[in-house]
Amino acid sequence: MIDMSPSLVLVVTIAALFAAGVYLLLERSLTRVLVGVVLLGNGANLLFLVAGGAAGGPPITGVTPERQMSDPLPQAMVLTAIVITLGLSAFLLAMAYRSWQLHRHDEVQDDVEDRRIAQLAAVDERATADTDTEGTAGSLDEDAQEARDETDEGATTPEATLATGEDEEPVDEGRGAR
Amino acid sequence: MTFDWLVPLPVVVPLSAAGLALALYRRPRLQPIVSVGALAIVLVAAVALLVVVEDQPLVVEIGGWRAPLGIDLVADRLSALMLTISSAVTLCVLLYSLAQERYDDEESAPISIFHPTYLVLTAGVANAFLSGDLFNIYVGFEMLLAASFVLITLGGTGERIRAGTIYVVVALLSSILFLVALAVTYAAAGTVNLAQLALRLPEIDPGVRLLIQVLLLLAFAIKAAVFPLSAWLPDSYPTAPAPVTAVFAGLLTKVGVYAIIRTQTLLFPGGALDDVLMWLALATMVVGILGAVAQDDIKRLLSFTLVSHIGYMIFGIALSTDAGWSAAIYYVAHHITVQTALFLVVGLVERVGGTTSLTRLGGLAKIAPVLAILFFVPAMNLAGIPPLSGFLGKMGLLEAGVEVGTPLAYTLVVGSVVTSLLTLYALVKAWNKAFWQPPESVRPATTLPFGMVGPTAALIAVGLGLTLAGGPLYGYTERAAQSLAERTPYLEAVLPDGDPGGLVAEGDDGGAP
Numbered sequence: 001m002i003d004m005s006p007s008l009v010l011v012v013t014i015a016a017l018f019a020a021g022v023y024l025l026l027e028r029s030l031t032r033v034l035v036g037v038v039l040l041g042n043g044a045n046l047l048f049l050v051a052g053g054a055a056g057g058p059p060i061t062g063v064t065p066e067r068q069m070s071d072p073l074p075q076a077m078v079l080t081a082i083v084i085t086l087g088l089s090a091f092l093l094a095m096a097y098r099s100w101q102l103h104r105h106d107e108v109q110d111d112v113e114d115r116r117i118a119q120l121a122a123v124d125e126r127a128t129a130d131t132d133t134e135g136t137a138g139s140l141d142e143d144a145q146e147a148r149d150e151t152d153e154g155a156t157t158p159e160a161t162l163a164t165g166e167d168e169e170p171v172d173e174g175r176g177a178r
Numbered sequence: 179m180t181f182d183w184l185v186p187l188p189v190v191v192p193l194s195a196a197g198l199a200l201a202l203y204r205r206p207r208l209q210p211i212v213s214v215g216a217l218a219i220v221l222v223a224a225v226a227l228l229v230v231v232e233d234q235p236l237v238v239e240i241g242g243w244r245a246p247l248g249i250d251l252v253a254d255r256l257s258a259l260m261l262t263i264s265s266a267v268t269l270c271v272l273l274y275s276l277a278q279e280r281y282d283d284e285e286s287a288p289i290s291i292f293h294p295t296y297l298v299l300t301a302g303v304a305n306a307f308l309s310g311d312l313f314n315i316y317v318g319f320e321m322l323l324a325a326s327f328v329l330i331t332l333g334g335t336g337e338r339i340r341a342g343t344i345y346v347v348v349a350l351l352s353s354i355l356f357l358v359a360l361a362v363t364y365a366a367a368g369t370v371n372l373a374q375l376a377l378r379l380p381e382i383d384p385g386v387r388l389l390i391q392v393l394l395l396l397a398f399a400i401k402a403a404v405f406p407l408s409a410w411l412p413d414s415y416p417t418a419p420a421p422v423t424a425v426f427a428g429l430l431t432k433v434g435v436y437a438i439i440r441t442q443t444l445l446f447p448g449g450a451l452d453d454v455l456m457w458l459a460l461a462t463m464v465v466g467i468l469g470a471v472a473q474d475d476i477k478r479l480l481s482f483t484l485v486s487h488i489g490y491m492i493f494g495i496a497l498s499t500d501a502g503w504s505a506a507i508y509y510v511a512h513h514i515t516v517q518t519a520l521f522l523v524v525g526l527v528e529r530v531g532g533t534t535s536l537t538r539l540g541g542l543a544k545i546a547p548v549l550a551i552l553f554f555v556p557a558m559n560l561a562g563i564p565p566l567s568g569f570l571g572k573m574g575l576l577e578a579g580v581e582v583g584t585p586l587a588y589t590l591v592v593g594s595v596v597t598s599l600l601t602l603y604a605l606v607k608a609w610n611k612a613f614w615q616p617p618e619s620v621r622p623a624t625t626l627p628f629g630m631v632g633p634t635a636a637l638i639a640v641g642l643g644l645t646l647a648g649g650p651l652y653g654y655t656e657r658a659a660q661s662l663a664e665r666t667p668y669l670e671a672v673l674p675d676g677d678p679g680g681l682v683a684e685g686d687d688g689g690a691p
Contacts, residue, residue: 025351030343037350044357051365073247074364077313081357084320088350091327095339095346102336108347109340111413 006050014050017043030096030106034089041085048074048081181230185238185253187223188261188304191216196297203290210276213293217269217300224261231258235661235671237310245310245672246374252310254668255658256507260307260436263511266640267428267518268300270633274522275421277629291328299325299425306433310672312363312370315437316356319401323349326430329422330414337417345414352400359393366390373672376444376665391446395438395455402434404492405462408485412469415484416477416534420525423477427484428518432510435491442495443503443662455496456586463489463597470604476524476534479608480517483560483601487513490597493590494575497582503659505574508652512559512567515641519556522634526552527612530624536608541617546626550613555638557609561602567644572598574652 017039024036052074057064059072096106110118195216202208230236235254239245253261275292302321309315327349331342364370366386367378379387396407403411411431415423442449466486473479491513494506524534530546531539543550555566562568572594579591644651661667 025347033347037347037354040351040354041357044354044361047358047361048364051361074361077360077364077370080313080317084317084324084353087324088320088327088346088353091324092346092350095331095343098331098334099339099343102339108343111344111409113413 007054010046010050014043014046017046028107030092030099030108033108034092034096037092038085038089041081041089045078045081045085048078181226182236182238184223184227184230185236185251185308186240188220188265189251189301189308191219191223192297192301192304196294196301199297200294203294206290209290209293213272213297214269214276216297217265217272220300220304221262221265221269224258224265227253227258228262231255232657235668237671244678246369246371246678249314250310250371250672251308251314252372252668252672253308254671255654255661256436256439257307259507259511259654259658260432261304263514264303264307264429264432265300267514267637268296268303268425270637270640271421271425271428271518271522272296273633273636274424274525274630275419277627277633278419278421278525280629281627292332295325295328296425298322299329303429303433307436310372312372312375312441313360316353316360319356319433319437320353322430322433323353326426330418330426332419332422341414341417344410348400348410352397355393355400356397359390359397362386362393363390371672372440372444373669374677376669377673377677379445387446388450391441391451394441394445395451398434398437398441399458400434402431402438402492403462403485403488404458405465405485405489406458408462408466408488411485412478412481415481416475420521420528424518424521424525427481427521428514431484431488432514435488435495435506435510438492439495439503439506439662442498444665444668447663447665449496449498452496452498453586455492456590459489459492459496460590460593461489462486462492463593467597467600467604471600471607473604474536476527476536476539476608476612477521479536479604480520480524483604484517486597486601487517487560490572490575490594493594494578497578497587499578499582500656500659500663501574501578501581503662504652504656505571505578507655507658508567508574509571511651511655512571512641512644515637515644516556516559516568519634519637519641520553520560522630522637523549523553523556526626526630526634529630530626531612536611538618539612540615541613543613545624548626548631552631552634552638553613554609556641557605559641561605562598563602565645567641567648570645570648570652 021036021038021040021043024032024039027033027036052071054070056068056070059069099106195212199209199212202212227236231253232255235252237245238251240249240251243249275296279292299322302318302323302325304318305321306315306318309318327342327346330345331338360370363375366382367375369375369378379390400407400410415426418426463486466482466484466489470479470482470486473482487509491506491509494502494509496502526546526549527539527542528534530549531542533539559566559568562572575594576591579587579594
């Protein structure tokens, strides 16, 4: 009878892949998210190997006795899953590149609704702090931008440093002065 | 005479046509002929299947490999009905987008990609509906997702990339969850064939079974946009081109709902998670519709109603009675047509009014009275005004809920009525602002292109047809629900000799075609 208890090394590897994958998935940069997805996908693929039971000989009749064959079905599924993950990773990579082309960064941007709520919060803050200032739409947008920055401080710093020295510098100075 | 050859057509024809359309990318005249022809064949095949599977489910084993080892396609009443509705919808949307391409020159950048991708999308949807194998459902999902990634980022503008990023990452996450669920299922039961799983799952440890159920539900609930997992939807759908949004809203979430129906009825009878599903359904309905009420953009408003009405279907599924399932299936059919029609109409509204913001739209009833009718009918249908199909679907769900009669079921009944009223409020508000409100500035009268109005009207007519054929259709969904509850027709069709047992012994002789 085939020993069905899974190999400890595989299980530990899967756990490590999943932990790293989830961590990277929570990052803002799309490239890191992509690496996270790839790691998670590989973790899931290894899980299939565990699901197939202990390793055995190649499942070809006449080469390996029936009892010592490894289960070919999960391996076929893993192959399919690898191909699919490859295709989708390529697409995600293309999207990250396109995002970089457009915005000079590949960060996953905020939900429109989140931005709008941040904007409302900014309006409220203005209303309580100083009733005289009638905020124009433009400065409210900037406030919303700042409200977003509070939730993740590190995310915009690389972008800001990247922007310095380029043609966007006046905008940056304006923001600093305000 | 056997009709087995009909079963693979909805997958094979669009896939081959996709290849052909890709090869013809330099011939913009031929591409539409290929894709329209392919989808018309699929529609005919689906209608034929609808009739043929009345007696018993049809099973086709791909490549002649026997059922538990090879991959099989199964067409039963539920999948035939889903296929028919979905192919009617995809055909209408394709015709609409063809007309849009003809009238919009500025947005015509990558048309050569549109046709093949759209065909792959329909093939993926059909594959998910027909598959008798959990892993093949995964493949179907991936086909339609990969195609949808391309469609949602069509043109690659900044806004679409932003919305697409969220969509793609969430979809990938749900795919990985599905993969994990598949691996756990295989480890526990040694198979991913749906029929064989149905026989084997009752024998395994209840804890492991519950784990598999939760994992599968999680993966499908992300696709179906059930409440805590629905936040991605209203942000990503509205930015895509109108026909793409329409087909996504109509079909993609329903594929998730279909997968939930299939697995809950076939693999996990007994309803271990029904109470949880009930609460989720309630939350989906209420949170979704409150989101819709708060919206100012008509596309986003409709996206939120889409989330909200997924709750109705989950409610029907969670009742775990024949009546509940039957009403849920009817509701899926109704909702696919009506939601797609609404998004197509909004595409027209955007054309005529130049915007989708409700505060800036206005006076459309005067400029485009035809458009007003086109919006009004499906909007009232969605809200559930008698005698339209939305009313019939909600009525069926309410009856099924009262029949069950537990306090939780009554809570859901009240929740659905409130949601229905709020839907009416949101849509009437949209109607007043877009069609009756005095316009900010006088807009030049524009003629609606007939090529776009035609398919929209056809789809609305299909929706009205669901009302006219309400009796026979409800009879059909009831029979579908009955065979789902019995499970034996499906199991006997796929595995006539019962569970063939060990896979190792099976490996030797399974290859003979």
